[in-house]
Amino acid sequence: xxxxxxxxxxxxxxxxxxxxxxxxxxxxxxxxxxxxxxxxxxxxxxxxxxxxxxxxxxxxxxxxxxxxxxxxxxxxxxxxxxxxxxxxxxxxxxxxxxxxxxxxxxxxxxxxxxxxxxxxxxxxxxxxxxxxxxxxxxxxxxxxxxxxxxxxxxxxxxxxxxxxxxxxxxxxxxxxxxxxxxxxxxxxxxxxxxx
Numbered sequence: 001x002x003x004x005x006x007x008x009x010x011x012x013x014x015x016x017x018x019x020x021x022x023x024x025x026x027x028x029x030x031x032x033x034x035x036x037x038x039x040x041x042x043x044x045x046x047x048x049x050x051x052x053x054x055x056x057x058x059x060x061x062x063x064x065x066x067x068x069x070x071x072x073x074x075x076x077x078x079x080x081x082x083x084x085x086x087x088x089x090x091x092x093x094x095x096x097x098x099x100x101x102x103x104x105x106x107x108x109x110x111x112x113x114x115x116x117x118x119x120x121x122x123x124x125x126x127x128x129x130x131x132x133x134x135x136x137x138x139x140x141x142x143x144x145x146x147x148x149x150x151x152x153x154x155x156x157x158x159x160x161x162x163x164x165x166x167x168x169x170x171x172x173x174x175x176x177x178x179x180x181x182x183x184x185x186x187x188x189x190x191x192x193x194x195x
Contacts, residue, residue, distance in 0.1 A: 025052040025056070025058050026052060026053065026096070027050045027051070027052060027058055027061060027095055027096030027097070027098050028051060028052055028053045028098065029050075029051045029098055029100075030048055030049070030050050030051070030063065030093050030094060030095050030098050030099060030100040031048070031049050031051065031100055031101075032046055032047070032048050032049075032079075032091060032093050032100050032103040033046070033047050033049070034046035034047055034079075034081075034103075036103070036104060036105055036106065037105075037106045037107075037108065038073075038081070038083040038105065038106075038107055038108075039083055039107065039108050039109065039110025039111070039112070040083045040084065040085060040086060040107060040108070040109055040110045040112050040113070040114075040115060040137075041082065041083060041110055041111065041112025041115055041135070041137040041166075041168065042082065042083050042110060043080055043081070043082045043139075043166050044080070044081050044082075045078070045079060045080050045081075046065070046075070046079040046080070046081055046091060046093075046103070047079065048063045048065070048079055048093035048095070048100060050063065050095040050096060050098070058095075058096075061095045061096060062095060063079070063093050063094065063095045064077070064093070064094050064095070065077065065079050065091055065092070065093050065094075066091070066092050066094075067081075067089055067090075067091055068089045068090045068091075068092070068102065069087065069089035070084065070117075070124075071084060071085050071087070072084055072085050072086075072087040072088065072089035072105070072107050073089045073091070073105045073107055074115070074117055074139065075091050076141065076142075077142070079091075079093070081105065082115055082117075082137070082139050082166060083105075083107035083108075083110070083115070084107070084115040084117070085107065085115070086107055086108055086109050087106075087107055088104065088105070088106050088107070089104075089105050089107070090102035090103055090104050090105060091103045091105060111135060112134075112135050112136065112137045112168060113128075113130045113131070113134035113135060113136060114128045114130060114134075114136045114137070115136070115137045115139055116128065116136060116137070116138050116139065116189065117139045117141075118138070118139065118140060118141055118143075118145050118181070118187075119141065121143075121181070121184040121186070121187045122187060123179075123181075123187060123188070123189035125189070126188070126189040126190070127189060127190045127192070128189070128190075128191050128192070129192045129193075129194065130171060130191065130192075130193055130194070131193070131194050131195070132171065132172060132173060132174045132193050132194065132195055133170070133171070133172060134170070134171060134193075135168050135169060135170045135171070136168070136169050136171065136191065137166050137167070137168045137169075138159060138166065138167045138168075138169065139166045140162050140163050140164060140165050140166065140167065141163065141164070142163055142164055143163060144161050144162065144163045144183060145161070145162070145163070145181045145183060145184065145187070146158065146159055146160055146161040146162070146181055146182060146183060147159040147167075147169075147179050147180075147181060148179060148180050148181070148182050149177050149178070149179045149191075150177070150178050150179070150180075151175055151176055151177035151178060152175070153173070153175075154172065154173025154174070154175050154177075155173075155175075155177050156169045156170065156171055156177070157169075161183065171191060171193045173193065174193050174194060174195040175193055176190060176191070176192050176193070177190070177191045177192075177193065178190050178191075179191065
């Protein structure tokens with residue numbers, strides 16, 4: 001009886017030893033799903049799933065995204081893409097040292113003429129030329145920015161400080177409309193609107 005009690009205690013002690021943390025499953029592949037044909041200015045959320053050797057999803061895996069051409073499609077840290085210009089590009093997602101196959105994205109012309117992104121406190125493109133009546137989409141990242149227009153009569157309404165969203169602005173009147181982010185000195189651009 002005493003030997004059984006000692007054996008049981010040894011089993012319990014060994015079962016309770018350790019830090020209690022479970023080893024994370026090893027990532028073996030990454031796949032992307034989501035819409036593959038979008039228009040300029042359209043925002044779509046892609047989903048990347050890291051999988052283990054058994055093909056099971058690895059929960060809470062950190063994933064990074066990269067676009068093969070930021071002039072065609074931009075992607076943020078959460079996998080949200082926006083069509084920037086007509087053409088074809090691909091998105092690659094990586095996690096745990098593994099990358100997805102390139103995920104093809106086709107961007108077609110749409111109601112938005114130009115998409116302006118804001119990275120490293122720079123408007124890209126910083127100069128845009130459109131026709132009166134066309135729209136421009138300003139894609140705001142996680143960092144806060146605003147867009148303050150000048151240029152007199154016909155200038156569009158300013159975009160107040162915001163982040164993590166896309167704002168479409170229509171330019172109904174021909175003219176030259178400089179714009180700045182007054183939160184970040186030197187961050188400026190110009191919209192040239194032809195008749």
